[in-house]
Amino acid sequence: MFALALQERILQLNSRLCLGLDPRPEKHRSFEDLEVHTLEVLEACADTVACVKPQLAFFEALGLPGMALLERVCAQARALGLPVILDGKRGDIGSTAEAYARAWLGGAHAGSALTVNPYLGFETLLPFVHEARAQGGAVFVLVRTSNPGSGDLQNLEAGPARVAERVAREVARLGLEEGEGPSSVGAVVGATRPDELAHYRALMPQATLLLPGLGAQGADPAALAPAFLPGGVGAVVSASRGIQYADPQLSVRAAQQAAEGFRQALNAALAD
């Protein structure tokens, strides 16, 4: 089960870092170079990171060869024992949501996690949640994102709660359906908003939190301790460009060292 497997790796490797893979063609001389570099960075970081998060947008932007590379990345991650979070932010209604769930939480992706968007309503999360539960995977529901303008809708006050708080309560409710312990329904909460972390952590006690924003987006690892549960579990923090493209010369060793630096900075924050 994704959430438990992730928790085990967090403790085993003493790492709360999620390796984001956003392969950017403008950084490479050819598609083949991009492919090799992406797979090498994944392998080099496998013992440093708790999980890996391929960003579907960057693979889609590479066309069919990109989608084939995504499958290779996922297969290699599975072979390395790394939990995979497919960052697709999918969301749709009825049988269309079921099709997305089959695509990214079933088949070869069984046991993986998918990020999902709640704008279409809470019922539209259910096909994803049901497939994740059936396949031992997980969903991460967008609650409060890391970008500067994320408050336009998420932070609107609607009666006694903000929009994002209502989503957080639904994440908590879905978690409770599974009994105690880590739930297959996680949440995305931006690492760039440290003042809100304790609040969202408390609203969703069983959810694994995915915190994007380390590295290029400038989140401070030292401020992220409130996102974690006692024992330093229950959350992972992702960096993408800041690892794969840490070095302008694209040294894979430099990428691994950047990951190791993030890993240690996150652990130092928890030790304080």
Added chain:
Amino acid sequence: MFALALQERILQLNSRLCLGLDPRPEKHRSFEDLEVHTLEVLEACADTVACVKPQLAFFEALGLPGMALLERVCAQARALGLPVILDGKRGDIGSTAEAYARAWLGGAHAGSALTVNPYLGFETLLPFVHEARAQGGAVFVLVRTSNPGSGDLQNLEAGPARVAERVAREVARLGLEEGEGPSSVGAVVGATRPDELAHYRALMPQATLLLPGLGAQGADPAALAPAFLPGGVGAVVSASRGIQYADPQLSVRAAQQAAEGFRQALNAALAD
């Protein structure tokens, strides 16, 4: 430019129908049968529908062969002169949104339209809007969706306006940036909520509206006149299963006849 090309086709063919393509493997004996049927339905309906809307979820659920089929569908639609709305409901931040925009509004998809999700904030719509404007394409922003539970977030009252109304006002603002006339920023408003159509039509006077919900979702064509602008332009109504799978025997002629029936029902509503 997408919105003008669509308007021209609406008037030329006297059709406000959008052909949704949601290829379902359980309806076919093999992937090859699904492929042939999808392309034949597209060709058979080409003179009956104003545009075509492939639902990305169903192609993704078919894996790499599905993504290759999507490209064939889009190429055939272009060859037939049909405007294409890629129904992907994408949404992400910063350079990730740019990657999605390149993937689905650039390259071979230049001049096409993409459905986008506003939950991450209005700034996150801009990479899509800018790419659509640069390539002569369009975006359709999710405003008010057709599913029963769509009100969980969209209908929340946040100060003087509902969440969906705030999104509608941003769609209108982006349209105004382009001067008068049809804008490259359209909106999705469910055909299943006829009582709200006049309101959202008035909030977004320059936006082309995409109304899903005809056929399987049960929207009544007779109630949809308020979604249109004077002259019967400014909106298209989509049906998917109700066309491609109208006939249990998968007759392509029956699919074309179902499309013709929807086309006439929509025109009758406008004539009343």
